[in-house]
Amino acid sequence: MTGRRLASGGSRIDRARPISVRFDGRDLEAFEGDTFASALLANGVVGGFRSPILGRPRGIVSAGAEEPNAFVAVLEPWTDVIVPATLMSAVDGLVAESRPGVGTLVETADRREPRRQHRHVETLVVGGGIAGRAAAVEAAARGDRVLLVDEGAVIDDPPTGDDVTVLPNATALGVYDAGYVVIHERTPDLERVWHVRARNVVLATGTLERPIAFAGNDVPGVMLAGSVAAYVERFGVGPGERAAVFATNDWGLGVAEVLAAAGVEVVRTIDARAGERVVAADGDGALERIVVLDAAGREGSFEADLLAVSGGWNPNLTLWRSIGGDLTYDAARSCFVPRSGPGSGPAWLSVAGAAAGEVPESEPLWVVAEGEDADKFVDLQRDQTVADVAAALGRGLRSVEHVKRATYIGTAVDQGRTSGVLAAEIVNHLLGEDPGAQGPSGARPPYAPVSFAALAGPFAGDRFDPARTTPMHAWHLEHGAAFEDTGQWKRPRYFAPGGEPLEEAVERECLAVRNAVGAMDASTLGKIEVVGPDAPAFLDRMYTNRMSNLAVGSIRYGVMLGLDGMVWDDGVAMRVAEDRYYVTTTSGGAANVLDRFEEWLQTEWPDLRVFCTSVTEQRAVVAMNGPRARDVLAAVGTDVDLSSETFPFMTFRDGTLAGVPARLARVSFSGELAYELHVSSWHGLAVWEAVLAAGEPFGIRPYGLEAMDVLRAEKGFFIVGQETDGTVTPADLGMDWIVNPSKGDFLGRRSLRRSDLVRPDRKQLVGLLPEDPAALLPEGAQLVLEDTGRIPMPMSGFVTSSYRSPALDRTFALGLLEAGHAMHGRTVYAPLPEGTIAAKVIPPAFYDPEGERRDG
């Protein structure tokens, strides 16, 4: 192959700056300013690509985003899975490989760490051609902030101004409601996604030249005429040496003059308006011969290596249509143009220039009658021909939408930029309809392929999702905590400073709480201040039990239901003053509970004088559990009288602890004597350290979620989301006592009376003691009443929590079992691949069922 760089010309290249690029292992010489496609053509690479399905030789067709063939993967100096060579700048040292319209994941990391930027402007212009630049200048003149983007590497004569930003190499991927536009900027040095909010959006997206379906129209060397001119004028490249031009319009035919002026021999022009047409293009891997019918129907053939084709011009309206813009058919130009007026596109969106329909007049010619339909390609990326469209119609399909789905025309990487309108017109033609009877199939974002990495931008790795940490987190890290994710929170699961296994650490932590004392970081508890004269009435409506008669200084446990009557969240309410409660929620439910409070206050009961404020992060919490808890508190130092007589269970006291203000609350999730220590999160770490230091002589240990789980399960305390799954009522949990049906209305009350929620055979919470005290039931194991040995068996329930209990010196579990409350004493079975585990059903209270340990 010979080089095809012309002796002169090329507005975009700098002939003084030669560069070298590599394509499929071959070194190519080029100039700065070349696209990768112009570099290929300059080196005589006419074919070089393959079609994805049929494996036919393919070459560069276009000079822009409509390119259906010339896709490459970039390997160096950055990485890209698949990009059109026509839009990619050639830089020195670039290494790329051809791709058949299908990318392959590149394993190496991209040197361009993807970025992200928000931007607000009054006017966003998409497209940097004449119309786009004019719109930008006009907007800047009226004082707008302006952003002008173009998918090409160069925007000629760019507008300037203090508040004017011009972004080449930037593709508008999607236009969304209220002027939100997502833009993908991609250069050799950086990749960035812009999230733009614009008051006005101008689509100056230009026009795309249309191919004509004739036999052999996919042979390398058959190109779009306007693109041929672009290669000559911008890059000083003659894509062929013996050229022919086949066009339905003056612009297309004019390319013959461009070629001739550049010194390329033009052997023939074929004017479709005069009845002339190309009936075949042939060549072995590249164009060699063209067969033509003249106006009188006489066939002739001649040699050529370049055929420039122009079937007319389609305004590029993908973005317009994707946000609800309609099309109308312009018969003079044989193309679809935007329909203006009500109901067509949003008011803030306008279309300018060629995209608005300012394109040359053209004869309608979509498909040449002569030749085999199976050789006339419609969608080069999907290898679909006129015969395939005819076959779809033959199966009874009539809508272009159905034809699209039957053939996949327009669904490939190039999004059907050359094939969409062509396919629609061929459908019209084959159905005997007028041109424009049906328009192209619908358009959706993204306008061009974009990688997930680019869209994610900086939200990757540690920045993918916040990892929320408590004020004591640094201590946990230093003391061998293994962490568990609770929502976004990182919480210690257990402490293994010597790298002990989980079982060993949990046993040690459980025994410390049962026999001495343990401390847990409970800072993640949701906390809300509920303030106002109507706070008591409000909380009565949110919880199933009464909160309005709670005494100041006292604490009450409460459950919240969904409107369906199912357990939704739980926690305690502390009455701080007549008009002030301090409410705790589950760690994962904190935001949802506050949202629910606000929703009911703002939408249903605006008459209630109540304000809710999140104080989750205001206060750190140390939960101290165990018979020596009171001794530890005394050793830490507090001005609160700790005796059970003056400070009984389910009350709280405000005072000082270790010299800082603290709220001490006697609530217990373990059944042991317990205090929750609520302090300013500024002091969280110091109080935590003070408690552990003062507790040392008493055998204190920090404990994590796993031990907390064992301890609460030994007492039969449920956890929202573990024993409940949105189908469990308080009665199912054996907690009818928490529901006060006589106090007035509360959320979920009405549902509790539905017949299905009072059925005696509902799944109910039970305790399970495996007959083999060493056998551990897997959580989630199904329970059956009779182990028939034949699968399937009727399933009566499942295991919700299961642990080894150091205090009981055996395994135990909680489960939901049909009619479970009436099943105490029965044996149920968990058939498992490794053998069946039999377990006795008992009430869900394994340890200290009389509650004698809570006062120490």
Add this chain to the structure above:
Amino acid sequence: MTARRPLAGLAADLARLDAEELPFLVQLDVRIGTGAATTLGFPLDAMGFPLEPNTTASTSWRDTLWLGPDEWLVVAESDQPELLAEQLEEELGRALARVHHSIVDVSAARAILDLRGPARLERLAIACPLDLHPRSWGPGRCAQTVFGAAPVLLHERPDATRVFVRPSFAGYVIALLDSPV
């Protein structure tokens, strides 16, 4: 016993970002029934509660940030923040006694950092969807918004953007601020 700065572990990152932590400021969340100013003629602006949305009112020692139609954040500096918080609570409580209100000490509920440098707003625009251009943002403005997945409160000051963030989100916010612009 010493209080711990919420951003104590992030000092090196803050320095790299030309940011500075302002630890231990007093922050009070003040809610006032929406009818107070309009119906009852309560002189909220004279009391230092700005009524124009997303603006702040400042005196030499305290800022009041508009957070919502019935919500403000009072921010003040003191060597003895816990004492000042109590005093302020009492003082405001007295002043607002005749209207439905709530005052909650949230001093430790948000860490505070001042972002400096001319590129700070561009850096925030990595993940903050608000328009931070001088046309709609500048000294005296405040806004509750997000920075990526973290809720933040921004207060633009003459030489810095003050960022209020829940301490648990601080590591995430600073890592995101530190991503390439």
